[in-house]
Amino acid sequence: MIGSSVGRLGMGPATSADDDIRLGSDMQVVRRMLSLLAPYKVRLFWSFVLMIVASAATLVQPRIIQFSIDRGIIGGRLNELTLWAAAYVGSLVVFWLASYYQTWVLSVVGQRVLFTLRTRMFAHLQKLSLRYYDHEGIGHIISRNTSDVSALNEILTQGLLQTISDVFLLVGTIVILFTMSARLALVTLIVLPIMVLLARWFAKGSRPAYRRIRLTISAVNAALAENIVGMRIIQAFRREEHNFDEFDTVNRNYVRAQKGAIFYHAGVMPILDLVDAVATGLLLFAGGAWILSGTAPELTIGILTAFMLYTARFFEPIRDLAARWDQVQAALAAGERIFYLLDLEPDVKDKPGAYELPPIEGHVAFENVTFAYDGVHAILKNTGLEAKPGERIALVGRTGAGKSTIIRLLMRFYDIQEGRIAVDGHDIRDITQQSLRGQMGLVLQEPFLFAGTIKENIAFGAPEVLEAVEGLEKICHAAEVVGLREFIESLPGQYDAVVEERGGNLSGGQRQLISLARAFLADPRILILDEATSSVDTETEALIQRALDRVLAGRTSFIIAHRLSTIKNATRILVLDHGEIVEQGTHQELLEREGYYYKLYTLGFSFGDDDQIAEGYVEEVGVVS
Secondary structure, three states: OHHHHHHHOOOOOOOOOOOOOOOOOHHHHHHHHHHOOHHHHHHHHHHHHHHHHHHHHHHHHHHHHHHHHHHHHOOOOHHHHHHHHHHHHHHHHHHHHHHHHHHHHHHHHHHHHHHHHHHHHHHHHHHOOHHHHHHOOHHHHHHHHHHHHHHHHHHHHHHHHHHHHHHHHHHHHHHHHHHHOHHHHHHHHHHHHHHHHHHHHHHHHHHHHHHHHHHHHHHHHHHHHHHHHOHHHHHHOOOHHHHHHHHHHHHHHHHHHHHHHHHHHHHHHHHHHHHHHHHHHHHHHHHHHHHHHOOOOOOOHHHHHHHHHHHHHHHHHHHHHHHHHHHHHHHHHHHHHHHHHHHOOOOOOOOOOOEOOOOOOOOEEEEEEEEEOOOOOEEEEEEEEEEOOOOEEEEEEOOOOOHHHHHHHHOOOOOOOEEEEEEOOEEOOOEOHHHHHOOEEEEOOOOOOOOEEHHHHHOOOOHHHHHOOOHHHHHHHHHHHOOOHHHHHOOOOHHHOEEOHHHOOOOHHHHHHHHHHHHHHHOOOEEEEEOOOOOOOHHHHHHHHHHHHHHHOOOEEEEEOOOHHHHOOOOEEEEEEOOEEEEEEOHHHHHHHOOHHHHHHHOOOOOOOOOOOOHHHHHHHOOOO
16 A cells, blocks of 8 residues: 555554444344354254253252251251252252353354354455455454454354353342242342443443454554564664554554453442442341341241352352453454455456356457546546557556556456456456456566465466376476476475465575466466566576566567566557557667657666556555556
8 A cells, every 4th residue: 555655654554444334233233243153053052952951050059058958957867968969969060061062062163153254254355356455454454354253253152152141040040039038039139220320331331442442453463464574674774663663552552442441341340249249248137137036937047048149149140241241342343343344345346247258369459448546536548559469568657657557457456437448359347357367367576475385386376287197297397488497406395395475485586487487387368577577686587588488479468667678579569658658669669769768768767666656646645556
């Protein structure tokens, strides 16, 4: 994001494009969260049954203690005391078994929900157009697929059934209390209005706090990703201290957001403990007084003891629910962000009835194409060009002229506003993106290699080759065509040699040659080279140039370059200026005209590293060209 990066340089990481998301009511988010559990209804049903069994075992334990006291100890019956003691141990065993299997089932469901949700999100991210990635930081995207998904999963599995269990325990406790003694039950529930007011205060204040937590942790992830990727530049320009201060600011914002949530959480728990203590004191005083005075003949020492235990258990699920409210708020905030992402529609998508592009010869035509990244500031203006099968077209011009925009539109990374782009007479908006790009190849200025082996990187555009009987032979041939075979076979492991992340253990020229071998093996009819030799030395450039001659043979190609050696052998050179083709012809023809190309040539072909939007527009809007 060139514009956004320049605009905020020195002012900390940029915010996400969807930092202030609102999806409507909480119930809308909750319904969509619960829909993720639909495939696991049977497992959740058995988890629910086990939860009821475990909760029932918990509920009977104070009652067993009451009978042990009244009928065993006070009644002087050792056999009955033994029986009730065994029953108590049995309830603990039942509780343990039911809890164990419930936890196991929920853990399995939780992992499957995590897998499903992350898979859905990754698949959706692959469908989104490049415009989304122009405006969204990598850290924010990763945050949605990691911390947000984990927060959502936590409440959907363990949190959901545990909440139901707490409600069951709460209601069951109240029912048992009234069954044992209505008067003592009413004494216990005197504190209920205080808890209702407390719950309303907690719910009202904690939701914004947890939304801020989700936003600030996303900013922390974004700052980490940006600084780790740019560490070489940070160290080269001695920005360590400055960038540390920026990260420190972002991290402190996260800590402040956490403190805001802790304020509510820390305030609720002590108040609940105080209310518990008040209820217990009232119960002990009132129950003891009624037993001593004989005004409540239904009360016994055992019943009062059981009441004390039930009162403690009455407040346990309330504490759990209050603590789990943290999870609920975090999950709702995370759910908003996740579902917002899943609801995003790609800017570029196949139209209804789009058909597969048949095998092409490589004829390309731009017909009066006008395009603006923001729909207003035109980068290409009524542009027309034609490339016949097998032609080598070079695109030349200053930064901002529209070179890279042409190839991005040809590969349909963006859709044009006016005009038509056709490949072998097929409007690219009428055919599927997969079939279009399946017959194109792209080699970038900074080749991107993935962590894996050399053969996996060469076969990236044709993965079926890896499984083919003659697959390795084809990979070796591709490496030989680009002049890389000798180097690869000198490595330990040869084609199975490990490539580090982004090709960090290879030189720039080696990475570029591997990307050329990748393009050759994919066998595209149209090949696009975007500054493929601009970042290598002269000797390596000569190697790449020889490889290019072999790879480009017989293919329609578009070459963006500012080195004479790369473009002088082009069939035709298109010279762009401010989004318009101002000249075209061979290298020699354009020099003889002594026009705009001649002027650029005399300046040494310093055309810039990439095609970007005009400088003033970058500063004003912050859009990537």
